[in-house]
Amino acid sequence: MKKAPKVNEVNEFLEIASDFEDPLEVIRESLSNSYDANASNIEIEIKSREMGSDIIIDDDGDGMDLRDLESFFDLGNSRKTDSIGYKGHGTKIFYKSDEIVVNTVHDGTNLRAVMSDPWKKLNNRVLPEYEVTETPVSNLHKGTRIRIHNFRSGQGFDPESLTYNKIEHYLKWKTIAGSTAHMFEDDQHEMDITVRLGDEIDDSYPEVETKNRLEFPNEQLEPDYSSDFPAERMCKHYGPTEVEADYDGGTTTLHITGMVGGKAARNELPTYGKHSAQFGVWLAKDHIKVERLNEAISHDNEFLHFFFVVNCQDIELSANRETIRNKSSPVFQALKEATEFHLSKVAQDPWFKEYLEIRREAEIKRRARNRRASLKLRRERVESGDSGEPSNRTEVLLTLARENENTLPGQISVEDYEPDSDVHAIARQNGKLRNAAVHCSLTNHFNEELTFEEVDLIICWDHGDPVVLREYERQGYLGEDIEIDLEENGLLYGDENPTYVEILPLSHHIEPMSPRAVADD
Amino acid sequence: MGDARAGKLTIGDSVIETPNLFPVVNFYGGGTENSVYGGGIHRTVKEFMIGADRIGGDDAYAKFFDAVMTSVSSLTDYNVSKERYADYVYEPIKEREVFSPFNGVIFLDSGGFKFLNNESLDGSDFQEDIDQAKVFEIQKRMGGDIIVNLDHPITPSDTHEERLEKARKTGKNIEIFLDLSDEYTGARYLTLHGYNYSMMDAFLTEITDYVSAEKLRSSFDGIALGSLVPMKDNRSALIDAVIDCHEVLHDWGFDKLPLHVLGISSRAVPLLVALGVDTFDSSTYLQNAINGGYFLSLMETVNVNEANFDECDCPVCSSQHMRRWMRGNAPYKKDMLGPVAMHNLIIQKREIEEVRQRVKSGDSSSLVEYIEGTVAQDKPTRESAHRVVNHSLGGYFQ
Numbered sequence: 001m002k003k004a005p006k007v008n009e010v011n012e013f014l015e016i017a018s019d020f021e022d023p024l025e026v027i028r029e030s031l032s033n034s035y036d037a038n039a040s041n042i043e044i045e046i047k048s049r050e051m052g053s054d055i056i057i058d059d060d061g062d063g064m065d066l067r068d069l070e071s072f073f074d075l076g077n078s079r080k081t082d083s084i085g086y087k088g089h090g091t092k093i094f095y096k097s098d099e100i101v102v103n104t105v106h107d108g109t110n111l112r113a114v115m116s117d118p119w120k121k122l123n124n125r126v127l128p129e130y131e132v133t134e135t136p137v138s139n140l141h142k143g144t145r146i147r148i149h150n151f152r153s154g155q156g157f158d159p160e161s162l163t164y165n166k167i168e169h170y171l172k173w174k175t176i177a178g179s180t181a182h183m184f185e186d187d188q189h190e191m192d193i194t195v196r197l198g199d200e201i202d203d204s205y206p207e208v209e210t211k212n213r214l215e216f217p218n219e220q221l222e223p224d225y226s227s228d229f230p231a232e233r234m235c236k237h238y239g240p241t242e243v244e245a246d247y248d249g250g251t252t253t254l255h256i257t258g259m260v261g262g263k264a265a266r267n268e269l270p271t272y273g274k275h276s277a278q279f280g281v282w283l284a285k286d287h288i289k290v291e292r293l294n295e296a297i298s299h300d301n302e303f304l305h306f307f308f309v310v311n312c313q314d315i316e317l318s319a320n321r322e323t324i325r326n327k328s329s330p331v332f333q334a335l336k337e338a339t340e341f342h343l344s345k346v347a348q349d350p351w352f353k354e355y356l357e358i359r360r361e362a363e364i365k366r367r368a369r370n371r372r373a374s375l376k377l378r379r380e381r382v383e384s385g386d387s388g389e390p391s392n393r394t395e396v397l398l399t400l401a402r403e404n405e406n407t408l409p410g411q412i413s414v415e416d417y418e419p420d421s422d423v424h425a426i427a428r429q430n431g432k433l434r435n436a437a438v439h440c441s442l443t444n445h446f447n448e449e450l451t452f453e454e455v456d457l458i459i460c461w462d463h464g465d466p467v468v469l470r471e472y473e474r475q476g477y478l479g480e481d482i483e484i485d486l487e488e489n490g491l492l493y494g495d496e497n498p499t500y501v502e503i504l505p506l507s508h509h510i511e512p513m514s515p516r517a518v519a520d521d
Numbered sequence: 522m523g524d525a526r527a528g529k530l531t532i533g534d535s536v537i538e539t540p541n542l543f544p545v546v547n548f549y550g551g552g553t554e555n556s557v558y559g560g561g562i563h564r565t566v567k568e569f570m571i572g573a574d575r576i577g578g579d580d581a582y583a584k585f586f587d588a589v590m591t592s593v594s595s596l597t598d599y600n601v602s603k604e605r606y607a608d609y610v611y612e613p614i615k616e617r618e619v620f621s622p623f624n625g626v627i628f629l630d631s632g633g634f635k636f637l638n639n640e641s642l643d644g645s646d647f648q649e650d651i652d653q654a655k656v657f658e659i660q661k662r663m664g665g666d667i668i669v670n671l672d673h674p675i676t677p678s679d680t681h682e683e684r685l686e687k688a689r690k691t692g693k694n695i696e697i698f699l700d701l702s703d704e705y706t707g708a709r710y711l712t713l714h715g716y717n718y719s720m721m722d723a724f725l726t727e728i729t730d731y732v733s734a735e736k737l738r739s740s741f742d743g744i745a746l747g748s749l750v751p752m753k754d755n756r757s758a759l760i761d762a763v764i765d766c767h768e769v770l771h772d773w774g775f776d777k778l779p780l781h782v783l784g785i786s787s788r789a790v791p792l793l794v795a796l797g798v799d800t801f802d803s804s805t806y807l808q809n810a811i812n813g814g815y816f817l818s819l820m821e822t823v824n825v826n827e828a829n830f831d832e833c834d835c836p837v838c839s840s841q842h843m844r845r846w847m848r849g850n851a852p853y854k855k856d857m858l859g860p861v862a863m864h865n866l867i868i869q870k871r872e873i874e875e876v877r878q879r880v881k882s883g884d885s886s887s888l889v890e891y892i893e894g895t896v897a898q899d900k901p902t903r904e905s906a907h908r909v910v911n912h913s914l915g916g917y918f919q
Contacts, residue, residue, distance in 0.1 A: 344903050
């Protein structure tokens with residue numbers, strides 16, 4: 001006995017409709033459908049409603065016949081073979097609504113299809129049906145108008161989250177409105193796209209208008225040295241380039257186009273989501289960006305400078321078009337390698353190298369300018385006699401050297417300095433060598449958990465927090481008693497045969513400097 | 522075409538096409554005339570060169586030896602006795618009966634690199650002190666078609682002072698060399714050392730204390746850029762050196778002379794051609810064979826045990842006799858690897874021929890295409906390949 005496997009149709013519809021998480025995908029699907037129907041104008045209107053949104057999509061394309069209408073409502077029964085929507089999944093997003101009304105004029109016939117409560121019925125495990133009525137119209141009319149009532153857009157179309165700005169960038173980033181096809185094909189027809197949002201969503205503009213073309217910022221090959229950021233608006237276009245890539249089983253064609261540029265140039269590109277997450281190399285199908293492939297750019301050339309679109313029709317997409325499914329296939333491997341190879345040429349382009357060099361030099365000059373500003377402050381501080389406290393061991397020793405001749409008891413010269421050892425310096429005082437620890441504050445010796453066994457002398461700027469020192473006296477240090485006499489500047493360490501260590505706090509010997517005469521330079 | 526150039530190098534009555542690759546051949550490998558003077562795998566290579574009976578008596582191989590590289594210092598590589606050494610330098614290579622089928626150009630290096638630490642030829646029972654006069658005498662006796670002065674190559678760890686000292690020693694040798702070789706009928710090449718423009722410029726400045734620039738220009742027939750062996754695996758440094766060398770030679774008025782780069786890995790050949798180098802020598806074909814490496818192309822090597830000889834139409838792989846040898850069915854191990862070396866050399870020679878034709882076509886895009894399909898496909902050398910295309914062949918995105 002043979003048996004055919006069954007499909008639970010309701011579950012399939014529910015599954016597919018739920019698969020689309022971003023309500024903006026309604027717009028993406030509609031634009032592609034209208035483009036495929038040869039529309040030269042499409043208008044989309046979105047209004048906020050209590051339960052969701054009302055959406056109207058109106059185009060002047062070739063319209064649908066009965067068979068087209070069926071594949072509009074059917075699942076996995078598309079008449080397309082290769083372009084967006086060939087799986088017949090896209091329009092099923094409309095099922096998340098209270099009503100779908102389609103009016104379409106094709107060859108002098110108007111077909112009107114109405115489907116009521118699709119979402120409610122699916123959730124009640126009932127397959128929704130639609131009613132079609134046919135009326136003749138004059139041949140002057142053409143096009144399709146789709147009205148979706150109470151589309152369950154979740155938070156997506158709320159006034160808080162949807163703005164003209166967001167729509168425009170989404171259009172350019174995720175839909176045919178951001179297509180790069182026009183750079184390669186002469187037969188890509190132009191389509192005017194208009195989106196209108198209800199005033200309750202965004203009343204800052206009456207509407208947004210764009211075309212089905214992504215344009216790069218204008219080229220600017222030369223740096224602008226009048227700016228502190230001379231490379232910022234530099235921009236070079238690469239392509240369009242057609243590349244054939246062979247793989248085990250055939251050949252695939254890549255259409256690569258892109259630009260390299262500074263931040264100001266890149267800011268002229270549309271943004272969708274996180275600005276920094278959109279640069280690099282995008283893989284595309286139907287010339288619409290899908291996923292990034294930033295490993296195609298070597299690490300030493302940050303992907304941030306690049307914006308490339310690599311189109312390949314042999315990419316297979318998930319139902320919601322968000323991810324590439326055939327990443328383990330030989331064709332995808334070939335695509336990756338060819339992309340990497342092409343980008344390696346861009347990265348070695350002398351113009352790009354020069355652009356990086358101009359950025360680097362400008363960065364160095366900016367840093368130098370900042371340093372110059374701080375140098376001025378430092379000089380002013382020195383001239384005012386307030387050189388401030390030493391902030392590291394070396395500065396402590398410089399202070400010692402500077403003040404030796406003036407104020408210190410007994411000349412001390414540093415003969416050897418190893419800042420990383422326990423005994424930082426070997427000093428000579430009155431002809432004798434002494435082992436010295438050097439600290440900004442005496443307390444640092446304890447913080448760094450250094451011993452006193454080999455130390456004769458601690459050279460420091462000051463004692464630090466006396467309370468901390470008292471605590472060590474009270475509790476002992478590294479298991480031994482310690483006595484610190486800050487008046488006499490000495491300490492005794494150890495229970496048996498204690499070690500005596502002299503303390504030299506430089507700040508105690510130095511008067512604040514009066515401003516000194518400065519050579520005029 | 523860009524910096525790449527194709528031409529003919531005429532030495533005496535030999536003419537070779539450039540760019541060209543000189544395989545390293547060891548004419549004297551410790552043996553006697555009966556064993557084509559021996560040398561293990563070198564012996565088998567020489568048997569191919571002269572079309573010996575052992576390899577089937579085929580003269581199809583002679584054309585791959587239109588020019589070869591050998592060195593004075595290799596005479597004692599095999600720890601020979603004084604008597605045998607005397608025999609080796611007794612008469613010119615090409616006048617020996619056994620080598621009579623061979624009529625390629627012999628580039629006879631002075632062996633400066635080997636003599637760097639020990640200025641003598643050490644045999645089993647003798648030591649021959651080496652200086653410029655001695656080296657020239659040996660070059661003359663062996664009949665080098667292209668000879669160079671005895672040089673003192675530099676190493677990456679040399680200080681500036683050490684480099685200058687070596688340049689002075691080389692300068693003295695050049696003076697002696699030009700004097701001794703005034704009547705010499707072969708071509709004389711000047712050795713040039715340095716990793717960048719300033720180093721080479723300093724080298725030339727130093728040697729012109731001994732021989733004037735005019736005299737260098739009028740006496741030498743070519744330039745041999747040396748000291749790059751330590752750069753073998755640093756493609757980028759090699760390219761820097763060659764680009765700078767071109768500039769120095771131009772500024773010193775030597776740019777009309779043919780340029781030879783000493784001792785490189787054959788994979789760099791297409792890039793060096795693009796940069797305007799005329800000839801190179803390489804022992805890669807041998808080194809790879811010794812390790813069982815069988816070339817599929819300039820870039821691809823497989824172990825000879827995995828090689829499919831049906832996919833190669835070279836005379837070695839077309840011979841059943843040689844295939845048996847390569848499969849290990851040979852009298853000696855060297856006979857197993859000798860044919861592999863010969864096959865490797867043919868692959869290299871065919872590639873250089875291909876490169877030469879593309880340069881001759883005058884269309885730089887055809888050389889770019891070649892580099893794209895070979896050197897640039899190899900990730901470690903990809904960046905260097907692009908660099909050369911940008912520097913010398915007009916770039917990709919103009």
